Structure formats: structure tokens, C-alpha cells
Amino acid sequence: MKKIVIIGGSDAGISAALRIHELAPGTQIRVLLADAYPNFSICGLPFFLSGETPDWRSLAHRTRQDIDGLGIALLENHRVIAIDPARKHVVAVPSAPNADQTPVQEKYDTVIIATGATSRIPNISGLERPNVFLLRWMEDGFRLKNYLDTAKPRSAVIIGSGYIGLEMADALTRRGLQVTLAGHAPTVLKTVDPEFGEAIAETLRTNGVTVVTGVGIQKISQGRDGMRVTGTPKFHIEADMVLVAVGAVPASGLAISVGAQVDQHGAICTNQRMETRVQHVFAAGDCVQTWHRLLQKPVYLPLGTTAHKQGRIAGENALGGSREFTGSLGTQVVKVFDTAIARTGLGAYEAELAGYAPRSTETITWDHKQYYPGAHPLRIRIVGDNKTGRLLGAQIIGHYTGEVAKRIDILSTAIYHSMQIDQLSDLDLSYTPPLSSPWDPVQIAAQAWTSDWHT
Amino acid sequence: MKKIVIIGGSDAGISAALRIHELAPGTQIRVLLADAYPNFSICGLPFFLSGETPDWRSLAHRTRQDIDGLGIALLENHRVIAIDPARKHVVAVPSAPNADQTPVQEKYDTVIIATGATSRIPNISGLERPNVFLLRWMEDGFRLKNYLDTAKPRSAVIIGSGYIGLEMADALTRRGLQVTLAGHAPTVLKTVDPEFGEAIAETLRTNGVTVVTGVGIQKISQGRDGMRVTGTPKFHIEADMVLVAVGAVPASGLAISVGAQVDQHGAICTNQRMETRVQHVFAAGDCVQTWHRLLQKPVYLPLGTTAHKQGRIAGENALGGSREFTGSLGTQVVKVFDTAIARTGLGAYEAELAGYAPRSTETITWDHKQYYPGAHPLRIRIVGDNKTGRLLGAQIIGHYTGEVAKRIDILSTAIYHSMQIDQLSDLDLSYTPPLSSPWDPVQIAAQAWTSDWHT
Numbered sequence: 001m002k003k004i005v006i007i008g009g010s011d012a013g014i015s016a017a018l019r020i021h022e023l024a025p026g027t028q029i030r031v032l033l034a035d036a037y038p039n040f041s042i043c044g045l046p047f048f049l050s051g052e053t054p055d056w057r058s059l060a061h062r063t064r065q066d067i068d069g070l071g072i073a074l075l076e077n078h079r080v081i082a083i084d085p086a087r088k089h090v091v092a093v094p095s096a097p098n099a100d101q102t103p104v105q106e107k108y109d110t111v112i113i114a115t116g117a118t119s120r121i122p123n124i125s126g127l128e129r130p131n132v133f134l135l136r137w138m139e140d141g142f143r144l145k146n147y148l149d150t151a152k153p154r155s156a157v158i159i160g161s162g163y164i165g166l167e168m169a170d171a172l173t174r175r176g177l178q179v180t181l182a183g184h185a186p187t188v189l190k191t192v193d194p195e196f197g198e199a200i201a202e203t204l205r206t207n208g209v210t211v212v213t214g215v216g217i218q219k220i221s222q223g224r225d226g227m228r229v230t231g232t233p234k235f236h237i238e239a240d241m242v243l244v245a246v247g248a249v250p251a252s253g254l255a256i257s258v259g260a261q262v263d264q265h266g267a268i269c270t271n272q273r274m275e276t277r278v279q280h281v282f283a284a285g286d287c288v289q290t291w292h293r294l295l296q297k298p299v300y301l302p303l304g305t306t307a308h309k310q311g312r313i314a315g316e317n318a319l320g321g322s323r324e325f326t327g328s329l330g331t332q333v334v335k336v337f338d339t340a341i342a343r344t345g346l347g348a349y350e351a352e353l354a355g356y357a358p359r360s361t362e363t364i365t366w367d368h369k370q371y372y373p374g375a376h377p378l379r380i381r382i383v384g385d386n387k388t389g390r391l392l393g394a395q396i397i398g399h400y401t402g403e404v405a406k407r408i409d410i411l412s413t414a415i416y417h418s419m420q421i422d423q424l425s426d427l428d429l430s431y432t433p434p435l436s437s438p439w440d441p442v443q444i445a446a447q448a449w450t451s452d453w454h455t
Numbered sequence: 456m457k458k459i460v461i462i463g464g465s466d467a468g469i470s471a472a473l474r475i476h477e478l479a480p481g482t483q484i485r486v487l488l489a490d491a492y493p494n495f496s497i498c499g500l501p502f503f504l505s506g507e508t509p510d511w512r513s514l515a516h517r518t519r520q521d522i523d524g525l526g527i528a529l530l531e532n533h534r535v536i537a538i539d540p541a542r543k544h545v546v547a548v549p550s551a552p553n554a555d556q557t558p559v560q561e562k563y564d565t566v567i568i569a570t571g572a573t574s575r576i577p578n579i580s581g582l583e584r585p586n587v588f589l590l591r592w593m594e595d596g597f598r599l600k601n602y603l604d605t606a607k608p609r610s611a612v613i614i615g616s617g618y619i620g621l622e623m624a625d626a627l628t629r630r631g632l633q634v635t636l637a638g639h640a641p642t643v644l645k646t647v648d649p650e651f652g653e654a655i656a657e658t659l660r661t662n663g664v665t666v667v668t669g670v671g672i673q674k675i676s677q678g679r680d681g682m683r684v685t686g687t688p689k690f691h692i693e694a695d696m697v698l699v700a701v702g703a704v705p706a707s708g709l710a711i712s713v714g715a716q717v718d719q720h721g722a723i724c725t726n727q728r729m730e731t732r733v734q735h736v737f738a739a740g741d742c743v744q745t746w747h748r749l750l751q752k753p754v755y756l757p758l759g760t761t762a763h764k765q766g767r768i769a770g771e772n773a774l775g776g777s778r779e780f781t782g783s784l785g786t787q788v789v790k791v792f793d794t795a796i797a798r799t800g801l802g803a804y805e806a807e808l809a810g811y812a813p814r815s816t817e818t819i820t821w822d823h824k825q826y827y828p829g830a831h832p833l834r835i836r837i838v839g840d841n842k843t844g845r846l847l848g849a850q851i852i853g854h855y856t857g858e859v860a861k862r863i864d865i866l867s868t869a870i871y872h873s874m875q876i877d878q879l880s881d882l883d884l885s886y887t888p889p890l891s892s893p894w895d896p897v898q899i900a901a902q903a904w905t906s907d908w909h910t
Contacts, residue, residue, distance in 0.1 A: 011893060022906060044888045047827055058826040061893075293883070305886045308893045312880065326881040333885035342885050371513040372502055405890040406861030412883050413868040425767065426781040428748070428867050430788035430797050431760045433499045435860040438466060438516075438763045451477060 002027050004318050005090055005106050007080045007254065008114030009033030010042065011304050012285025014061070015311030016112045016318065017072045024319050029072045030106055034079040034095050037138040038067060043304050045141040046164065049148065050171030056141070078104060083111060083258040085278055110280045110318040113255050113268065114311060117248035117286035117302050122159070124244070126220030131227055131241045135164060136248065144243070153177060153240030157229045159217050160245035161188035166200065166336045168243055169209045173337075180210040180237055182229070184246075187213055191332065192343050192395050193381055195362065199397050203339045248302050250287040263289050265300040272324040274314040282318055284310035293327025294346055294392065294415065295354055301328055331412045333405040340400040342408035345393030345415045348383050357386040361452060363445040367402030369433035376402050380445035384421045389453060391421045394442075403435070407442050422450045457482050459773050460545055460561050462535045462709065463569030464488030465497065466759050467740025469516070470766030471567050471773065472527045479774050484527045485561055489534040489550050492593040493522060498759050500596040501619070504603065505626030511596070533559060538566060538713040540733055565735045565773040568710050568723065569766060572703035572741035572757050577614070579699070581675030586682055586696045590619060591703065599698070608632060608695030612684045614672050615700035616643035621655065621791045623698055624664045628792075635665040635692055637684070639701075642668055646787065647798050647850050648836055650817065654852050658794045703757050705742045718744050720755040727779040729769040737773055739765035748782025749801055749847065749870065750809055756783055786867045788860040795855040797863035800848030800870045803838050812841040816907060818900040822857030824888035831857050835900035839876045844908060846876045849897070858890070862897050877905045 004020055006013045009031050017029050031038065039061045047053040067074060077099065078092040090111060092104045119134040121127065131153070133144045147153070156172050158165045161183030169181045181188065181204060187197025188204070188211060201211045217231040223238040230236045250267040252260075260276035260283065261269040267289035274282045286302035288310065306328050316323045333342035351358035360383045366375045376399035383393035394411040396404045414424060424446035431438050439447070459475055461468045464486050472484050486493065494516045502508040522529060532554065533547040545566060547559045574589040576582065586608070588599045602608070611627050613620045616638030624636045636643065636659060642652025643659070643666060656666045672686040678693040685691045705722040707715075715731035715738065716724040722744035729737045741757035743765065761783050771778045788797035806813035815838045821830045831854035838848035849866040851859045869879060879901035886893050894902070 041824060041826070041888065041893075043886075043893075044824060044826055047888060052828055053826045055826075303886075304893045305883065309880065327883075329883040331883040331885045333887045333890055335887055335889045340887075340890065344883070344885070369496060369499060371496070371499055371508045371510075373507055400889065401856055403858045403861040405885045405887070406858040406865060406895075409882070409884045409895070410861060410864050410868055412885070413865055413872075416882055417868075417872045425764065427864070427871055428760065428782075428784040428786040428799070429864045430786045430799070430860045430867070431498075431758075432788045432790055432795075432860070433496060433502060434790045434855065435788055435795065438496075438498075438759045440861075440864070 002109045002319070003107060004029055004110045004112065005108035006031045006112045006114060007090065008116055008285065009038035009074060010040070010114065010116050010285070011307035012116070012311035012314070013112065013114035014039040014067070015308045016114060016284060016315035018070070019312045019315030020319060021070050021072060023316060025071070027319065030075065031072060032075045032078045032080055032090070032092050032106065034077070035137060035139060036076045038064060038074050038076065040138055042137060045135060046167035046171045048141060049145055049168070050174045056138070075104070080254060083254060083281065085258055085281065088280065108280070110282065112314045112318055113281065113283040113287060114285045115251040115254055115287045118251050119244070120247040120249045122217070122244065122246045124159070124217050124220060127244065129220055129222065129227065132220055133241065133243045135168065135243060135245060147241065148175060151240070155226065155239040156180070156241045156243060157182060157227070157237055157239040158243045158245060159229070160247070161185060161213070162245065162247060163332070163334050164245040166334055168245060169204055170336050173208055180212060180239065182212040182215050182217060182231065182235070184216055185213060189341065191330070191347070192341060193347050193360065196341065196379070196381065196395055196397050199379065200336060200339070200341055203336055207337045248286060250300065250302070252287050255283055255287065263298065263300070265289070267300045269298070273317050273322060274310055274325060275317065282314040284314040291325055291327045293329055301330055303328070303332065305331070329412050329415055331408060333408060335400050338400055339397060340402070340404035341397045342404050343393070343395045344408050344412040345391070346383060347393055351383055351385070351392045356392055358383050358392060359386045361445070361449045363448045365441045365444045366437070367398055367441065368435050369437055372434045374401070378402055378404065378441050380441060382421060382445050382449040384449050384453070386453065389420045389422055391415050391419050391424070407440070410442050421446045457564045457774070458562060459484055459565045459567065460563035461486045461567045461569060462545065463571055463740065464493035464529060465495070465569065465571050465740070466762035467766035467769070468567065468569035469494040469522070470763045471569060471739060471770035473525070474767045474770030475774060476525050476527060478771060480526070482774065485530065486527060487530045487533045487535055487545070487547050487561065489532070490592060490594060491531045493519060493529050493531065495593055497592060500590060501622035501626045503596060504600055504623070505629045511593070530559070535709060538709065538736065540713055540736065543735065563735070565737065567769045567773055568736065568738040568742060569740045570706040570709055570742045573706050574699070575702040575704045577672070577699065577701045579614070579672050579675060582699065584675055584677065584682065587675055588696065588698045590623065590698060590700060602696065603630060606695070610681065610694040611635070611696045611698060612637060612692055612694040613698045613700060614684070615702070616640060616668070617700065617702060618787070618789050619700040621789055623700060624659055625791050628663055635667060635694065637667040637670050637672060637686065637690070639671055640668060644796065646785070646802070647796060648802050648815065651796065651834070651836065651850055651852050654834065655791060655794070655796055658792055662792045703741060705755065705757070707742050710738055710742065718753065718755070720744070722755045724753070728772050728777060729765055729780060730772065737769040739769040746780055746782045748784055756785055758783070758787065760786070784867050784870055786863060788863060790855050793855055794852060795857070795859035796852045797859050798848070798850045799863050799867040800846070801838060802848055806838055806840070806847045811847055813838050813847060814841045816900070816904045818903045820896045820899045821892070822853055822896065823890050824892055827889045829856070833857055833859065833896050835896060837876060837900050837904040839904050839908070841908065844875045844877055846870050846874050846879070862895070865897050876901045
């Protein structure tokens, strides 16, 4: 009976285990995880912290019992410190504080590295001070939650205006904190075009968040009334707490030590079958580089959706399959207060860097027929290649009830199939006045792009 | 300067006019319409009647002024009674009551027939009685609205359990009427699988509607307290009013008279360029048969979305273009109370008739992560071909805030591209806990189908 060891019990690791169990239920599956939270939705931490999700236990995609019930053996609180590819075993040490440090050895036929990522630590002095927080894993969440509940801070500075920064600005505002969001980029959320970054900043401001862009934070020190955050140009503010949310870096040390190749980001290099260059060693999830379907090259783009896909593929191939990861399009959505912002494919700037001849148009239309109550405007940006007319990317911002997320997915599916923008008018999309228009907003936006193309 | 005459001022006709204006603004465009409501959203009538859309004027997709502003010449209240293909002119007579009956003649270089459909009149005696209504055009809506406002009926029987029947059951219930929905089919909404028909019936019942299925209505007579509706097997009920909503038939008389071919439904036959067999005569919308992309043959499937597409294509080709209508997938969504029901492609029964080897699976999953407030279950049915693994159709039922409509559109886009069901797991769909899961529900449903296929 084949034995597969999986290192990491989050999205990629558990997806691999589930796929192996599905395809070959007899396989011996051993998942080693460094913490005690297998298969938790860490994307849900902002909602736990905001109070919208009161019980952290509900963040589990599956319970421990569900996973045990499938015969998948979980070993919690064990950090793998070595893989021996010659003798085909891994060595793990207990990671819980005060635990007996006796190493554990696990034989494998195939091993899947799914060690995820860690918070990027920026070059800011004073990060070790009290009331300075990171947010990536469940324990980060517990630490912050405990602080919020006991210290009852009244103000916060969030450093970083990416997805987590935005969600936490929402979450802490909901809890009654006065929030300042300070980012390095010229607008918030640099994965969307600046016009949309500005719109998101406006949403934040409307909801009481102070938004500061283009600032380089240098220092966190003890101020008179709280933590003092200082940066350039000429930035300083005091707040009770500081959250640092400036991205993620791959946790690839173990993979490097076994001889896997990593790229300039430190992300593990795999082929589209999720194999590293080390025999019988696969890798998947936030620790690996990701094949980009449009760029046709690997990038570092850690996302939960991608981790699930790659884990599933690694699991299938660990059994001898030959499924390929067909690539990410960087599709993402985030809800900030009542606004949803979604993107897929390339922004104009990325498209230009990639050698396309991009042109963007922006269309404002209603999410459904305006005569039916509750209609909200959607802003849709379409990025197309002026040479070929091909759809390269899209972004949508609108009220979160406006099916923003699944509208971007229509466009993502279109990009997956290399559609021409003009061809979008041929799609047979659903319509009823309370939910859309006879031409769906994505088609109206496509027609606006095409209309300028022909003239 | 080319002159194009368009007969009909609803979805297909106005779409043709707009496309002509967009591509060749100098073209002389003349739209003749039988009523006074150009470019009205007749799909919105149930919401006007329910009171959700108080002002009928807001049902206009565009105002008369918008259309005039584009230089599109509208001639309202003129019914075209003849097309002379030899002399290339049409003859219209005023259709307003008491109007001067002097015919009007309009020369054309190309003519587009967009005469739409009329309500199907079932073989029921007593349809001419008072308080019996049809609903298709604006004037039908006004007549019913006037009755509702002045007679203040307390009960209604709706004959027909298709889209309009369902929407009107909702609308009249909202107005406080006691509604009975009586349909001929064994379940309501026969365009979805019986399991979903039953679920919709349950939604109706929960909201106070009496649902009667499998009944053939034969007679409407004057009862003791209202109209008496009688049918088999053993059905009779009295109510203040009766609405007959049993589908549509193509208004193709004019096309027949000019020599266009029609099919067994009376729908005008066109090629995919929307040309009839008569030179310089195009046709589009609810009066024509529709190319079905999966069946690869024409069907009669009158839908607003299709009318818009076909009208746009007819307009382009009337100018000498050669764009083809790439086909309908029968994608539809309807909102009934708080439930949305969507479908695309083939149901299992249709697929079997078409020679496929269909297998259906049903999956119940949450529209977004259950730990975030407001999650509702989605039921998703996937119809696939057991021989090839190809996606043939899908149906979704769930709360209308659950992005049901645009989720069916992801599947419709997948069918457009002849995707394998297994391939759906490769799509890069957007995720944030308030709006989806790392595997979108449509992917979870696809995996359930595939999982049974491999074993």
C-alpha cells in the first residue's frame, strides 16, 4: 500500500489528501501540520476578528472528525524539519510549546510539500514592540482577538493596503476602532487599476477610515498615547495598535533543504504537474510559484483558490496521475464594507509589460434593471489587446449584492478560453429584471470596448 | 444613403436599429411599431403589476427622446400589413383606435421583420369573458393594472406555470390576492427537472399560493362569486379573475405573406445570419426560430436576451455584414419570491431525446462560506454526457442573493466552449468568504458529477 506524506494541513495539503482519498481510498495518507488547525479557512480571520463570525471553530472547512472519518491520519503540532530523499522519510519535531522534543520519523513513497507562506516582514524598526500584529495563521488571529477583547483599543494603524489590509480596515472599523490605512502604493489595492484603487479609498473614507497612500513606513516606536508609526514623506500617527499586512513570502526552507529549486521570490519551482525537481517530491499552494495562464510563465501569486487546485492536482499525480495545473488568471474578489471589488487576468500595466497592446475602457451600468428595486451601479473595466481584440483582463466594482464576484467569473471563464471581446456578445447569459439586463453588464462593457476598437 | 425599415419596436427591432446606427450612423432607419411603446421592457410587467415598479414609464429601456436623439425615426401606432418585395416597400395602417386609416408606404433597401410573438390562446371556452386576462404587451399590462386598481379583486387563478405564471403568482400574492396556479405539466416550470419544479412549487406554497399541477383547464364560466374555472381531472375553482399565461406563438403572418418560410411552430426560418429566404428581408426575435448551439438545429425559444442578440446581428448584416448568431443555450433565470431558479443547456430529458447519454447529479452546498452571515444553500443540478464527460446543462435553485443567475452564466459560458465537466475545476473563479468558497459551488457540483463518472 502506497504511503503519501503531506507536509502542511491547510488548503493545499488537505486538498491533496482528499483527492488521494477520493481516487485511491486505500492509500496511507499522513498529514503533518505545524499547528493544531487542520483545514481552517484562514481567509475567514478578518470576519472572526470583526465579530461577524463569533466562533473561530466555524472557520474549519471540515472538522477534525470529518477528516479522521476518511482515514486521513493527521499529526498536529509537528513541524517537519527534514526530508531525506534517499531514505524516503521525513523528520518532524513537536511544535507545541513545552512539548517533548523527540523527533518523529515518517516513511513515504511520495511526499507533498504544502508548507504555505508566512507574513512578509517589512524593513520597519520596532516590529517586536507590544501591540504590533501580523495576520496569517490561526494563532495570529487568536493573539489579535485576545488583545482586542481585553485591551479594547480605540485606534489602529494598518500598514499595507492589499486584500488583508482592506478587510481588516473594515473589520476593525466594525469593532468601533478609528482606523488609519497606510500603504506604500500610490493607490490602495495595487492589483486593480488606479481608478479603482481611488474608488476603494473613497469607500473606506466614507466608512470612516483614514486612507494614506504613497507612504513608506520606517519606524514603530512608543508614543505618548500609544504606538507611534513614522514614515516618509512626513508621516506620523499614534494609535493603540498596529497591524502589519504587507503580503506573504513562501515558506520554502524545507524544500530548499531537500534540493528543490526556488525562484527569485523564494517560491518553489514545480512543473505544471506540481513536481519539484526532486524525485517523489511534489509541492503545492502558497509555497510554490504559480503558472500564469495568460503570461505563460510562472509568477508568485498565493491564493486559496489556487492552493486548492494545486493541492488536488498534486494529490492526483502523487498517485501516478498526470494532470496539469492549467494556470491562474489571478482572479480575486474582496468585500470592503458594502462594496465588492473583483479582478481577473491582466491589468493594463501588467498587459503592457507582457508585450500586449492593451487598451482599457470603463463602463458604468446597473447591476439589474433600474426599474426593479435595489439596483446599484457597477463599474466595469475591460482590458483588451488592441492588436487581436482578445480579452486580457477585467475589473468590477459595485455593491456586494450586485453579483460582482460571479460576473468577474464569467470574464475569467472567457479569458480561460482566449475569447475575443467581441465574442462576449454571443454568450447566452441569464436575464430577469431583478438580477440583470437583456445584455448582461459584462456584455455591455465588452460592447463599449469593441465599439471603440472598430472606429 | 441606404434605407432600412424595421417592423417592430421591441427588443429585436430596436437592437437592430441601434446596431445600424452604431456601425453606419448615416443610414436612414425607420422603425414601424404597432403600439406606442418603443423599446419597453415587457419582462418588467409583472413588477409593474406587483407594485414593485410603480411607474410604467420606467419600464422603457430607452426613452423615445434617446432613440430620436440617435436619428432613428420611429413611427408608432402603425401596423405593417404588407411587404412588397418587388417594389421594395412596406405598407402600414394606423393601429390606434379611431385613427385615420390612410395607409402609409415606406420604401426600403433592406427590411427587418421583428414582429415578436403573441400570447398563445389555449383551447379553453370562455376566454372572452370579463376578468380574463392575457399578458404580453404593454396594453395587456395596462388593462390588468386598471382592473386590479379599480375592481380590487381578492383572488386569482393563473393558468400556466411557466415563467410568466410564476412571476405573476408572486406579483398578485404581493398585492394581497389569494392565488391559485394551475398548470398542465406534472410539475411547475417544465424547463427545469421535476425535482426543481417540485422545489419551486414548495416555494410558492410557502408563500401562500395554491399550486395545482397536471390539470387540463377546459372552461371559464360565470360562477356564483366570480369566474369559475373548470378542468380535468376533477378540477374547479372560483376566483375574481383569471390570467392565462400558457406561452407565446410567433407573429409571423406578415413574413409568411411575403414568402418567408416558417416551421411547424409558425416561427420564421432564417439562417444564422438572420436572413429569410426572401431577398433583402431579415427577421429576428420572438417571431423567428432560434439556432440551438447544443442541439445544432433550430428550435422555438423566444427570449429577450436572444431577441437582443438576433436584432443586433440582423442590423449588422442588413448593412452588408456577415455576422452569425452562434446559438442559444436556453439560459434563463426567474425570481419567485426570495428564490431564484436558473437553467442553461439541456435538461436530462432533452439531452436523452437529442441522442446523448445524460446523467444528472444534484449537489447542495452553501452560496458562500457558512461562517459568514447570510449563507443560503444552493441546489445545483449538472447534466453531463456519460460517454464523453461533456457538460450538457445545469440548473441552480437558491436564495436570490446567492448569485444564482451569474453562477448559471459561468456554466453557460462553459457549455458555449464545449467544456468537459472535469475541466470546470481548472477555472480560476473568484473567492472571498462572504461571496463564495475556494471551490465555487459550480465547481463543487462539477466534481460531484465527475466523481461518480470515474468510479
